[in-house]
Structure formats: structure tokens, C-alpha cells
Amino acid sequence: MSSWNLKQNALDLNSCAREPIRTPGAIQPYGLILVLDPSTLTVKECAVARADVIETLGDPLGQSIDTLLGGALASCRPALESLATGATQFLGAHPVGGHGGHHTLAHRLADDLIVELEAPVPGEPGSLEDLYPAIRAFMGEIERVPGTRELCELAAVQIRQLTGFDRTLVYQFDKEWNGAVVAEDGNGVLPSYLDLRFPESDIPAQARELYRQNRVRLIADSDYHPVPLVRTADTAAAPPTDLSPAMLRSVSPVHLQYMRNMGTGASMSVSLLREGELWGLISCHNEAPKRVPYHVRTACEFIGQILSLQISLKERAAVVEERIARRAIQVRLLGRMAGDQDFMAALGRDQQNLLALTQSAGAAIVHRGQCILHGDCPRQEQVMQLVQWLTVQQHEGDLICTDRLPLEWDAADAFADVASGVLAISISQIHDSFVLWFRPEVVRTVRWGGDPRKEDTGLPLSPRTSFEGWKETVRRQSLPWNEVDRDAAMELRTAIVDIVLRKAEEMAALNEQLLRSNKELEAFSYSVSHDLRAPFRHIVGYSELLWAAAGERLNDSEKRYLDTIVESAQSAGTLVDDLLSFSQMGRSTMGQISMDMTALVQDVRHKLDMEYAGRSITWVVPNLPRVQADPGMLRLVWQNLLSNAIKFTRDTAHPAIEVGHYRTDTEHVFFVQDNGCGFDMRYVDKLFGVFQRLHHSDEYEGTGIGLANVNRIITRHGGRTWAEGQLGVGAKFFFTIPFVTGDKV
Known part of the structure; x- marks a missing residue:
């Protein structure tokens, strides 16, 4: 059943998470889509926005690529025959019944070959070359930007300048897939959403997966009338056609209602990926309907890819630096522990590093009925009660971690001011022995784009109508523990067990810790080499192959583009090599x-x-x-x-x-x-x-x-x-x- 059969006045908020959004059975009315049989290149399904095209050129159904649309696509036969499964190829601009050069793309799926022809936008750039100065300016600016947030702010400004949208924002997902607007640029026509948060249900899982696969998505008019796909009689019973790679694919009516509730007549998104996973979106909105030309979207996609690489590189470098700093702290703690049979006393003599290991305000060491406190902690009797509660909790491994202890254990409300967050490691299989770190309550105000809570009215839920900033005061929570905090605690646990409790040889245990650190850094080096170095080499290699194959046919501008691509890729490769050298420096053996x-x-x-x-x-x-x-x-x-x-x-x-x-x-x-x-x-x-x-x-x-x-x-x-x-x-x-x-x- 097509999603377009849903009634507009009874839209279910969760229906978007269940709808067949990949197979809507319709397209947006800005061109036409042809679904071809890959073996014969004949049309078995089509959607044509303009009726006069069929009146003038005939019904495409059943026609061969050589004859349909008056033979406009006959020259594309070799490209279509050689297109690999899963690939997309731009086939140039082709006239359709006197309506100008339509931007033509082919998408090869397992059983279908989709050709979409998008009508031109009046006054659009003639080629990507017209937009190259803006792209080059952006690439130059990112070299001077220190952090991720500044990168996002720069991208928001650049994308809005390229597209002319009323508002452009950068939207980052958290671990629970709620989104936060971290950067924004606008002209004042639409309200600011900067620093607002939006619940996970606004962009459900299957929609996020499509964003991950398709880097650019455009909805030119939230009030458009969809154009249905029409099939030949012999394919009427076939499963619905997957239109997920097509730009003209129609969208969920729930999403269109969401746009109208938001007061936007048009929207465009550019996906931001980190190591293949969806990090966030560049989301563009316009009060009135607005079409964005193909070449402008291509430039935006390129900017999105550059931004994704920069975000990944900066975040990974920051994590590696933080891990190195924590390991330096751990080595100092191990140095004290290795020379003392009483590890509790040894840790207590270096309170500063014990707290710094997990960025905590307080810590407690509980072993054989004794409890030693460091920094800002609950009272001893409260800590002992907490240990008893921890021992009966169901958890995996030897680490327990929460940033909202009072919400999980009522008794913790009494000391929430110093211990709303706790990170604990079990250091004995026989005794109730723990090392615990505490973080205080951090009262903070979260601004949501509308009230994220759902009310049970007994009626079908519809897309929310309010996007005014709704403030929620969050209490009884600490700053969250991140992966670096947890790993640092677990590595210390391993050190305590290996060095003290099991009385292992001092140097052997220390070398084991260093080996573990080296392996993790080696894994990081491999990841960088695999994820970043190889693509840059491919860019250089294929650019050189292209130069060798087509050098004599390229004009001066095209040669300059190839030179710029090679130069940029080589520069990026050098940066990655230097980063690898920097990460390896901390683990190389010193021979003085x-x-x-x-x-x-x-x-x-x-x-x-x-x-x-x-x-x-x-x-x-x-x-x-x-x-x-x-x-x-x-x-x-x-x-x-x-x-x-x-x-x-x-x-x-x-x-x-x-x-x-x-x-x-x-x-x-x-x-x-x-x-x-x-x-x-x-x-x-x-x-x-x-x-x-x-x-x-x-x-x-x-x-x-x-x-x-x-x-x-x-x-x-x-x-x-x-x-x-x-x-x-x-x-x-x-x-x-x-x-x-x-x-x-």
C-alpha cells in the first residue's frame, strides 16, 4: 500500500518509523523517473510530472532507451549497460519535449535500472566550475578553524550563501539519537533554533539510514502533489520499486506535515558521516518553496564530505590525545602501587592523579571492610551502603557506570550534590572491594524545540505543531562518563589485580599495561591508515590515471581541477602521516x-x-x-x-x-x-x-x-x-x- 493512501487528518507520529519510505510509489513533480529492465533497457515503470511530455513524445512504458522521449537518451545506452550494481552515474543534461536540458542520473539496483531526469531551475549555474571559487574559499578557511563547532559554523554560513535558504543549521546526534543544533546561519525570516534539542522520534531509524546512504536530500515544496509511478501490465504484481537513491523520490506525508507545522515550505539536508556512521546533518529551511539546482547540490555535497573528514579527524585526534594524557596519569599511579604492598595507601598518597584519572571530584577505595575517601565524597557509611547496592545490581563485567545515580537508587538522593554520578570498578572476586569515583550534580537547563513529552490523549498522534523553545531543568545528574573515563578505570582495575592483588612480578605487570596501551594505539594507527590514507592515495592514483587517459582532451580549467585534487589529497595524506608519527611517538621505546x-x-x-x-x-x-x-x-x-x-x-x-x-x-x-x-x-x-x-x-x-x-x-x-x-x-x-x-x- 502506498504511503500516499494515508489520510492527512489522521497521521500517526510513529507511522513515519513504519512507512515504506523507500518505496513510496510516487515522485516529486520536478521531472520524470523511468524504471528500466537492466537486460533489455526497456521501460517497465515510469512517473512523468508533465502531461504534455506524454502527449508530445508518447507514453514511455514499454519503449526502448533508443526511442523513448524522442530518442533523447539513446546516447546513454553504453553507460547504462556498463553501470555496476549499487552505482550512480551522472549522464549529463538531456532535453525533454522542449522543456530544456534535464539533469539525468542513473541508479543501478539489483533488479532495476532507475533513470531520473530533473527539470532545470531558471538561472541555475551552467556547471560546477561556476561554484568552484566558493568551494575553494571554504577549503582555505577550514585550515584556520580550531575546533568542531567552529567548523560547523563555517559550513552553515557557506551552505546558506551557496543555496540562498532562509536558515541553515548543523544538527548533531547524541548517543540516543536526539539531535542538537550546534551551529546556525539565517536571514531572520525563520526563527533561530540554535542550541535547541529535538527528540529521536523526529528522525526515526529508517530515515537516519537513508540519510546515511544518500548524502543530499531536497524537498522543494512541502505542499507538492506527488506523481504516481505507472507500471506495464506484466509487472503489475511485482513488489514495489525501491526509489531510495533517487532525488525525485516522494517523501512521507508525515514528514511533509512536520515541515508545514515548522513553517517551512522547502528543506534540504546534507549528511555528515563519521567513519561511515551518521554524525549529523546540515539542514536547510526556506519559508517559501525553493528548488536547488543540481550543480549547487553537488557543491553542497562536496562541502559536506570535506566537513565530515575534518570532524572525524579532529575528534579522533582529541580522543587520542586524551587517552595519552590518561595513560601518563596511570603510569604515575602504577609507579606508586608497584613499590607498595598496600595498594590503598599507595593510591591515597597520590590523590591528585587518582581523581584526574577519570576527571572526578571525589574517590573512595573500599577493601576488606575498610573505606578511604579522597576529595568530595559521600560519608563513609553512605559509601558502604552504595557498595552493598552495587554488589546486587545486574551488570556486565567489572565496571558499573551511571551519571544519574539518584534516579536509579532512591537512597542516593541524600548525597546527590556530591555523587549524582558514580563510576565503580570491582577489584576482587572474593570480597566486596571497589574503587569508586564520584561526580557532583550538575543542574542544567536543556532547551528543546517543543515539548518532547508525549501526552496520552487517546487520539492518533500527529507531528507536533510547536517548535518554540521549551526548557527542561535537569537535576540529579552529573556530567556523563565517556569511553575514555571508562577505559581508564578498567585499565587501573587490571593494574590493581595484576600488580597488587595477585602479587605479579612488578616489571612484568607494568610491561603488560604498556603492551595493552601499545596495542590500542596500533589499532588507532591501523584505523587511520585504513580509513584515511588509502582513500587519499586512491584519489591521487585515479586522478593520475584520468590525466593519462584523457589529458589531451582536457581543457585548461579541467587540468587545473585535476592538479588541485592531487595537491589537496597529497596534502591531506601528509597530515595523516604526521598525525600517525605523533601518536606513535608516545609509545616508542627510549634508548638513552x-x-x-x-x-x-x-x-x-x-x-x-x-x-x-x-x-x-x-x-x-x-x-x-x-x-x-x-x-x-x-x-x-x-x-x-x-x-x-x-x-x-x-x-x-x-x-x-x-x-x-x-x-x-x-x-x-x-x-x-x-x-x-x-x-x-x-x-x-x-x-x-x-x-x-x-x-x-x-x-x-x-x-x-x-x-x-x-x-x-x-x-x-x-x-x-x-x-x-x-x-x-x-x-x-x-x-x-x-x-x-x-x-x-
């Missing part, structure tokens, strides 16, 4: 030996000769002391610092680079000074962070990882890094190596 720092600096400098070939640089490299350090890591430090000095003196008339050293009471201090472009000291704190750059890549190449590597290497040696600079005068970078017995000047 007495090394000649002067010889190392001179060797690195000579290997960088090609970087300043043709330039005259004044070098000052004095005799430097021997130090105890890992030579491979220190080589990378000098290589980064000297290479930066060479790069940032590129535009200096008389470049000079000085390497220097002095001693304090506890450490060697080395520095590299140049008279290059320098930097503003207001941003000095950003220098040693991942992806933090103070110069645009058009001026000075780089990925923003080199100084982060320097900082990590020196930190692992027990030293420090810092910098001084002045714009237009130069920069001076310092690092230290602590003294060891026998160090000499």
Missing part, C-alpha cells in the same frame, strides 16, 4: 645514551641543505655539551627546530640562525634563534599543540604537528619546551634536558 650534541646538530643541518639551496644563511653553531638522551628522538627535535628556522626566514633579506646552550642548576638549556617572521606572543600557548599553526599554509607549508612532536619528545626526557618571539623580528625556541651523573660542559 651519552651523545655528542654538536655532531648531531651539524649532521642535521647538512641534511637540510636542500631546503635552503640558493639562499645564503648565516649559521652560528658553538660547541655543545654531551647529554644522556635518545639519539633518534633528539635528531627529530633538531630537525623540526632547524627546519622551521630555515622556513620562517625565507623572506628575510639576511637570514641568520643561531644554535645556543646554557646551564641551570638542574638541566641543560638549548635554543634555536632566527631573525625570520616571528610570531605574536599572545598566541605562544598554541605553538606546541597538535594542529596549532600561527601562519596560513599559503604562506608557510606545514601541518602543525612538528612542534607538538618536539614537546612530546622533550617531555618524555623529563625536560621542558617554550618559545619567545616578536612579529617581524624573529623567534627563539628553547628545550631542556635534565642533568644526569657525569654530565659535563
